[in-house]
Every structure is written in structure tokens, then in C-alpha cells.
Amino acid sequence: METQKIAEHISTWLKDYANKAGVKGFVVGVSGGIDSAVTSTLCASTGMPTVCVEMPIHQHPDQVSRAQEHIAQLKNRFNNVCDERVDLTQSFETFKNAVPNSDNEAILNLTLANTRARLRMTTLYYIAGLHSSLVAGTGNKVEDFGVGFYTKYGDGGVDLSPIADLVKSEVYALGAYLKVPAAIQNAAPTDGLFGDSRTDEDQLGASYDELEWAMKQQDLGATSADFIEREKEVFDIYSKLNKVNQHKMQPIPVCEIPPEWK
Template identity: 40%
Template sequence: MDYSKISESIVKWINKKVTEAKCSGTVLGLSGGIDSSVVAVLCKKAFPDNTFGVIMPCESESMDSEYAKRLAEEFEIPYTTVDLTDTYQTLLGAVSQNGTGESADILTKVNIKPRLRMTTLYYYAGLYNSLVIGTGNKTEIELGYYTKYGDGGVDIEPIGDLYKVEVKELARYLKIPEAIIERPPTAGLWEGQTDEDEMGFSYEQVDKYLKTGRGKAEVIDIIEHIRRKSDHKRKMPPVLKL
């Protein structure tokens, strides 16, 4: 693939979509991971003076913020840090007052985090008359590996047609620090959480199947089960026709 042309196409598309929306620039979350780093650099190219990053730790590992700051400073992207830990704990405490706290599973609880992050991003988007830019890649979107109305609740998805392995190559073209490229992908939902451990297989295995239809039978079965289960995430809410 020609990543020079891909980069140029994405930058033009971001500019076009923001302009069509009568907005002035872009706002996105900086997680310290490869996807948000790639999208941040592309947004900076599209809107050199109107790209804003938000680092949003929420019971997060300190290295997430450190990598995010490194990316922002290296590419001269203005940013702020909003620590959502206390907000998360306050909300969790509020909804647990009726006795549901003990019965809620871990995902029910931690999915609050990306929804708080998206609420924060839309605040800054409103403040700066900007679009909220998503950082989801094609692999994650196909699997529904994101939180509905959390990291999936965005205005546009610039790398949504690139598989994870392709995002890696684009990151190298954009000269993203190698330490960020090689970090184990994580949604930062709990300490030590990684995407591949949670899914039970590697991004390479998923991408191979999604691109070629080939793979180990047991992996294919799991992938197809996940796709069916997450199908609702890729559609608008159904409307009853009267």
C-alpha cells in the first residue's frame, strides 16, 4: 500500500468533513496508543492551528498519559489533561446506592469510563466549534470492539477503513515514536488490560481472517460470534415505522 497517498487522502477527507459541518477544527482523545497517535498527527496535518488533544486518565496507568504527552509535544499538538478518576468513582457510587453495585460485572462498570471521556470530548468540541474525531480502526469496528456511545460515539472515523496491521504501517510512515507503535494495544479500562488478552487472539489473526477469510477454525468461530453479538453497534438505533 502507498501510505503517502493514504495519508494525503485521509487528511483531505478530515478537512472536507470538518468544513462541511461548518466547524473550525478537530478535537480527539489522546490515549498514548497507536490509533489515537496516528489520528492526532493526521488531524494536525489537516488543521495545523485547530487540532486539540485531551488526555483523560481514569484509574489509568501513568505510562498512558506519558506516551500521550510525548506524542502531543513531539508533533506540537495543543492538549489538556482532564483526570476523570474522581468523576468515575462519584458516578459509580451514585448508581450503586440502590444496591446494584455488587451485582454489576466489571464491563458494566468500566464502560462508564469511555462514556465519560466522550462527554468530555464533546464539551471541548463545543468550546472550540470542532468535530470529535474517532480513533477506531477497521478491525475494531468489524468486531464491535468499542463501547457504544463511548469511544464509538464520534463524528467521523478517519482510520475506520484501515486494519490494525495497516495502521501500524501508516504510523511508521508518519514517524510515530516506535515505542508507541510497539505498545500492546489497550483500551485502558483496568490495570494490565490489553486488547488481545481480552479478545483471546491477536490482531494479526483477526486481520488475516477479515482480509482473506482464512484462519484457524476455533478463531473464526469466536470472531463470527463476536461480530454477530456486536452487530447492533454498527447500526443506527431501530425506529418503529407507524
């Protein structure tokens, strides 16, 4: 993997897109994970104003400290970087108290997790509006186009996606080249939407390395019958998630009206 060429290519792409759009720079939600760390560093490397936004909602302390370490490092490295911290915990609690509840704890917890992501999206667009900037997405290829591991109109609500053609292992390689803090490079991936220490692997049932393998196998035309034991289990996990989350990956369906009826 030619990390330097890829980093320079993405940085140039970001700058060209922003200039053509007539905006000043970028806004990135920084979570303490590798994807947002790489994305924010790439945005900063354009030389254009880059706002790193931390948005805790009952956040696990480890995630907070990693995000703060990364933001401090970026501000030391790039004079075009600034940051905002918007604690959304009270806003989240106010929302919870204003909407209907549910006796189904699993569904309630997932719905509230998605609500956190959507509150953050709203915040990012508010700050982007103040700065005449674009919201840069932080999703990688496996999340965005493989298993759909993101919230529609939450972390999936962005203006452009600089790392969405890179699988997780490639994001890590780019992170090492970009000198992302070691604490972030070594941390287990987590979406941070539940206020605890659960990882992405806990939720998905497979690691990103396994999901990358399954994504490649599906692209090669493999089926579940081609594998046994753990490989079969992982392939089935990937295939199921890829199927049920197509509504996130495909354009919004439009009901087309026959022309003669208009």
C-alpha cells in the same frame, strides 16, 4: 500499501469535511495507543486547530507517559496543535458512589469500563463545543466493523472516523510513516478501560493479525468447518463477536408505524 497517498487522502478528507461543516478544527482523545496517535497526527496535518485531550481515569502509568510523549511531539511538529488534560478519576468515583452496585463482579467491571468510555465521550464533546470543532474517532476497521470492540456512545460516539477503513496492520504502517513515537508503535494494544495492564488480545482472545485474517476469510465466504485447531478457534472468536456486536454496527432500529394508523 501507499502510505503517503493514504495519509494525504485522509488529511484532505478531514479538511474538506470540516470546511463543509463550518467548524474550526478537531478534538481527539489521546490514549497512548497507535490508533489515537495516528488519528491526531492526521488531524494535525490538515493545518486546522487540533486539540489533543488526555483523560486519565486510574490510568496505568505506561499509557499516561506514552500519551504525553505523543502530545509533546505533535506540539513540536505542528503549531496548530494544543492540548487539554482532564483528570476524570474523581468524576468516575463520584458516579460509582451515586449508582447501584452489583454482586456480579464481571458484569460490574465491564459496565464500569464502558462508563469510563462514556465519561470521556462527554468530555470530548464539551471541549469540541468550546472550540467549535468536530470529535474525530480513533477506531480502526477490525474494531468498528469486525468485532465491535468499542463502547456504544463511548469511543463509538464521534462525528467522523478517519481511519475506520484501515485494519490494524495498516494503521501501524501509517503510524511509522507519520513518525508516531516508537514507544507507541511497540506497545501492545489496550483499551485502557480497566486501570491495569490487560491488552486487547487478553480481552478478545486473539491478536489483531489473527482477527484481520478471520475478517478476510469471512468476507471470502469461509465457514468454521473450513479450519482446524488455532485457525478454527480464531475464526470462531471473530464470528461470535461479529454476530453479538451487530447492534453497535447497524443503524439504530426504528419501530415503523403503519401509515394508516397515523
